[in-house]
Amino acid sequence: MWVQKQRNIIDFTISSLNRRKGKNTALVLVYTLVVFLLASVMFFTQALKREASRVLRDAPELVVQRMSAGRHELVPKKYLAVVETIKGVSSVRGRLWGYYYDPVVGANYTIIVSEEAGHAPGDITVGSGVARARAAASSDIFVLRTYDGATIPFQIKNILPSDSELVSSDLIIMSEPDYRRVFGTAAGYFTDITLKVRNAKEVGTVASKIVSLLPDTRPITRREILRTYDSVFDWRGGLVVVILTGAVLAFIIVAWDKASGLSSDEKKEIGILKAVGWETSDVLLMKFWEGTVISLCSFLTGILLAYVHVFFTSAALFAPVLKGWSVLYPEFRLVPFLDPYQLATLFFLSVVPYTVATIVPSWHAATIDPDSVMRS
Amino acid sequence: MSILQLKDISKIFNQGRHNEFIAVDNVSVAIEAGKVTVLRGPSGSGKTTLLSLAGCMARPTSGRILFGDRELTSLPERFLTEIRRAAFGFIFQQFNLVRGITALENVMLPAYPLGGSHDELKNRALELLDLFGIKARASSRSEWLSGGEAQRTAIARALINNPGVVIADEPTAHLDTRLSREFMDIVDRLKAQGKTVIIASHDPLVYEASVIDRVVSMRDGRIEGAGA
Numbered sequence: 001m002w003v004q005k006q007r008n009i010i011d012f013t014i015s016s017l018n019r020r021k022g023k024n025t026a027l028v029l030v031y032t033l034v035v036f037l038l039a040s041v042m043f044f045t046q047a048l049k050r051e052a053s054r055v056l057r058d059a060p061e062l063v064v065q066r067m068s069a070g071r072h073e074l075v076p077k078k079y080l081a082v083v084e085t086i087k088g089v090s091s092v093r094g095r096l097w098g099y100y101y102d103p104v105v106g107a108n109y110t111i112i113v114s115e116e117a118g119h120a121p122g123d124i125t126v127g128s129g130v131a132r133a134r135a136a137a138s139s140d141i142f143v144l145r146t147y148d149g150a151t152i153p154f155q156i157k158n159i160l161p162s163d164s165e166l167v168s169s170d171l172i173i174m175s176e177p178d179y180r181r182v183f184g185t186a187a188g189y190f191t192d193i194t195l196k197v198r199n200a201k202e203v204g205t206v207a208s209k210i211v212s213l214l215p216d217t218r219p220i221t222r223r224e225i226l227r228t229y230d231s232v233f234d235w236r237g238g239l240v241v242v243i244l245t246g247a248v249l250a251f252i253i254v255a256w257d258k259a260s261g262l263s264s265d266e267k268k269e270i271g272i273l274k275a276v277g278w279e280t281s282d283v284l285l286m287k288f289w290e291g292t293v294i295s296l297c298s299f300l301t302g303i304l305l306a307y308v309h310v311f312f313t314s315a316a317l318f319a320p321v322l323k324g325w326s327v328l329y330p331e332f333r334l335v336p337f338l339d340p341y342q343l344a345t346l347f348f349l350s351v352v353p354y355t356v357a358t359i360v361p362s363w364h365a366a367t368i369d370p371d372s373v374m375r376s
Numbered sequence: 377m378s379i380l381q382l383k384d385i386s387k388i389f390n391q392g393r394h395n396e397f398i399a400v401d402n403v404s405v406a407i408e409a410g411k412v413t414v415l416r417g418p419s420g421s422g423k424t425t426l427l428s429l430a431g432c433m434a435r436p437t438s439g440r441i442l443f444g445d446r447e448l449t450s451l452p453e454r455f456l457t458e459i460r461r462a463a464f465g466f467i468f469q470q471f472n473l474v475r476g477i478t479a480l481e482n483v484m485l486p487a488y489p490l491g492g493s494h495d496e497l498k499n500r501a502l503e504l505l506d507l508f509g510i511k512a513r514a515s516s517r518s519e520w521l522s523g524g525e526a527q528r529t530a531i532a533r534a535l536i537n538n539p540g541v542v543i544a545d546e547p548t549a550h551l552d553t554r555l556s557r558e559f560m561d562i563v564d565r566l567k568a569q570g571k572t573v574i575i576a577s578h579d580p581l582v583y584e585a586s587v588i589d590r591v592v593s594m595r596d597g598r599i600e601g602a603g604a
Contacts, residue, residue, distance in 0.1 A: 277489070277537070
């Protein structure tokens with residue numbers, strides 16, 4: 001009986017929505033667009049953060065930089081020996097890396113030395129972004145200028161796979177002697193030091209010991225790096241949301257106007273329903289279903305489109321703003337991930353207010369005396 | 377036997393304000409079960425107001441209304457709606473069909489909140505449309521119906537919950553002579569089925585029809601002569 005009543009009223013609600021097809025379709029479209037935009041930003045930032053933490057999972061627990069008057073300085077080799085004396089520390093390595101500006105394409109590359117890559121002098125591996133920017137393929141010659149203006153031709157041995165493109169897009173990997181030639185870094189000096197700590201709980205203690213032994217250093221933990229990534233992506237996500245605020249506000253005004261202002265036709269219709277025997281609660285039930293059908297359809301379509309947009313087209317609309325500021329935009333497929341908490345937040349911020357905005361004005365109309373129809 | 381008794385009924389609009397208006401003034405009338413009663417009178421005589429009071433659409437300012445032996449005046453809105461839905465069928469002057477939906481859906485509307493089976497309801501509505509010769513127009517939108525078709529749809533709607541009392545307010549106001557006579561034939565059929573019919577009208581075609589059992593004349597919110 002109860003189910004039949006709901007079914008009958010939903011049937012009427014749907015044919016009722018069909019009558020104002022143009023108006024309701026426009027509303028659903030705008031509603032869907034807003035949910036789509038907000039959900040896209042949400043999915044994208046969340047997926048990027050997960051991607052970053054996945055990529056950084058194998059990063060060293062501690063990076064030690066040398067500072068001089070607040071500026072980054074090269075680390076002398078003897079510092080490595082000092083760090084190695086600290087209990088619980090293993091795999092202490094000096095790293096060489098630096099930024100290189102390429103005036104040809106106006107992009108910044110990150111050049112690093114990797115022993116694992118085992119490059120012979122003259123060979124390099126480049127990230128996909130670098131290869132795209134220079135339209136370079138494997139075995140091509142890639143010319144770089146050294147710090148003193150000389151040019152060195154390198155041969156591309158490999159192009160990095162795109163699954164780690166978020167952090168490797170702008171990368172060039174070369175041998176140690178090549179690096180020192182390009183940047184003019186003297187032998188016995190490194191950009192910074194990386195190390196592993198056997199007991200993860202000891203990271204903080206090790207960091208403070210390093211500072212006391214080498215007062216001009218600054219240890220950076222992996223957790224700090226992850227936190228920085230998180231806040232950078234949150235900030236970028238927030239920036240897009242701010243840009244979208246105008247669209248959201250416009251939607252709120254349209255929805256409020258549509259939902260709260262009953263036309264004289266709608267008021268008359270409510271009067272007829274009451275006159276033919278509908279109770280106030282039946283009218284409100286109908287309006288509840290009306291609001292629910294519109295907002296739920298828009299919400300689900302918006303979420304679905306956002307999912308396709310973010311995880312199948314790699315967020316083609318927002319990528320330039322959200323992925324990076326550089327010329328070398330990373331191109332990669334994000335791993336699909338939905339956060340139920342965020343979905344619930346979006347649901348309660350869109351579906352619930354709209355449904356309430358639909359019911360409240362109908363309440364006023366539904367409490368009229370049914371005999372008003374006799375006089376119209 | 378009286379199915380409806382209105383005792384010392386008054387209805388005052390905007391009571392206590394400068395635009396106070398007495399639509400029905402201390403009227404008592406009893407409606408016989410199974411008979412056709414016409415409330416006759418000029419515009420503003422209080423016919424429509426009395427109809428809406430008799431049909432539980434509005435509450436009187438003073439007086440009592442009895443449906444059978446049940447007192448209606450003090451019932452809360454919910455119970456009043458239940459009685460109205462089950463016992464009364466309304467045919468309005470403007471027909472008041474909902475625009476944009478089909479004739480069939482219009483007929484089914486009063487039964488939706490009762491929660492019966494949708495298919496059964498649909499069959500019942502089609503039977504009624506068939507009874508009034510407009511089954512072929514069942515899927516036409518209400519605004520595409522002619523005046524006569526719209527009225528017959530409105531009559532079918534009034535009968536969907538199988539009420540004992542049918543109330544019609546100026547049912548021939550928008551109909552030509554032929555359609556008005558057809559309407560009175562339908563009233564005759566309703567009467568033959570044992571239904572009580574109350575009509576408000578100032579159309580001679582209605583109050584002079586042979587099917588009418590009783591005419592109650594009204595003027596200025598009161599009943600004239602020995603109508604009561």
